[in-house]
Amino acid sequence: MASSETYTQYLKPTEKELLEVQAGYEELEKLLKSSRYHEGGFYILNGNKVFSINEYQDIRQHKILLEADKHIELGAIEVSLSKECYRDIGKKSKPDKVYGRKQILESSYRGEFNRGHLIAESLIKYCTDFDYYKRENFVMITNWCNRATTCNHKHIACGMLFFEQILLDSLEDGVDICYRVTPVFKKLDASDDEEAEQSFEYLPRGIIMEAIVTNGKAFTGQNVERLGKKFEKSFNVFIPNAQRDLVIDYRTGEIGLNDNSVTLKDLYEAKGFKMKDLGEVVGVSHRTIRRWNKDIAYIPFKNVVNLAKALDMSVDELAELLLLDY
Template identity: 25%
Template structure:
């Protein structure tokens, strides 16, 4: 009986050891698998879809910095915060909503420079372009040189970039918010125009903040100033965006560089080359 008990005890101890090894092995295998499956793949992809800090800074020549001022801080997401994100726009004005565009003549062509607007829920456009007669167009702004079939998040180089977005001002009676208004459309990279994430802050990211304010029935002063390296350039090196709500609930002052990872842009002509 004693021997049988000892044998049973030995078998029980061996079973415990095996069980422990299996559990421990399963735990470490699971941990290893978890580590692999949770690698920051998304972060890598996000980082690749926005310009590098070096590329974002590349447009900040002495001429451009003179236009933007010295208080310019990279936000880590492709754009720059200006003047501590404060603007001198006065939103508490007794005026009906309006929109106004200014232009310049460069190389004999009309090129937009500044757009000013006082926005409200009434100027906000919720309908699709096709429903309001502002659908796709074949018109091309000055400096248009498209490149397609690119790899990555954006398969093309440039868009018809609005100074005043259709969604913000498309409800304003008498204002041409189409993609063929030469006073309101400039050549803009797909990233600079479309990107709308906290880690990749293109113009759409800041426009979304304005849209949300208008949806809450706020009155917002909004200004977009295109920054050019020279008077004769057809394509801006970036967009200076400013917004301020009348009640102070929204305010920003930023510069979004007109760049895109993998592209080299000649801002004078608009010609684009791939950065091999």
């Protein structure tokens, strides 16, 4: 993918994939039903206020034991961030043994997943204290969950990177922040546990990101301006670990494809056009329409305008349905 803009239009999970995130996880389903879904692809939790220590413990306080002898656990990480604490930490390599990575590497769709930081490398530089450089700071998350970040008058896409940018912009303006990130894993019932060492699903259902200003200032930057005043002092959001067209088995780490695709032929037949008729309206031959049916990348922008008009939709609507990058 060429840019973060691409992640907005192409990878935002559909309603079907969002339902799969909470399927079979009663506690998460209850939490999300009491929350508000935002068009940017995330859920606003708890009225956008950070959780108290006792709220939703069955989701937020799980610990996955990764290495017993070193007492390395995967769970929520909470840090304090301040510009006064900034230090150059250099570039650190990602660990190989990230929980669930072995299962993803066996998938044909492994390129759709990342070893995603819980506390982003860009934010670690601002931490007063940080000891989570190993496996406990990484989970396997989709490109959408990890990287989606678009903020303009047409589109908004809010993955982890979008909210991390709010924190970075604010830190540079002298805002001190308490920040907590929680990977949401479903604990397996004894009847589900086919492997003795697997107590939790291999992939998180999503990531909870909580942040609150601690020095009386307010979050700054373009992203928080786009979200509005309710995000000026704190936020509490759930980023689904999902992606358009992906079927994710969170327990096993197996990945498949949803058939959400829409073709040009689907669109013009739904409007009652035959190939020749559409060509006449758009101003091209039926052979050109046939070629477009095989590969939508062949459609020049000047023809997209006429095509959208013939199909009674906007250019943006047509481009989004056919995954065109205009």
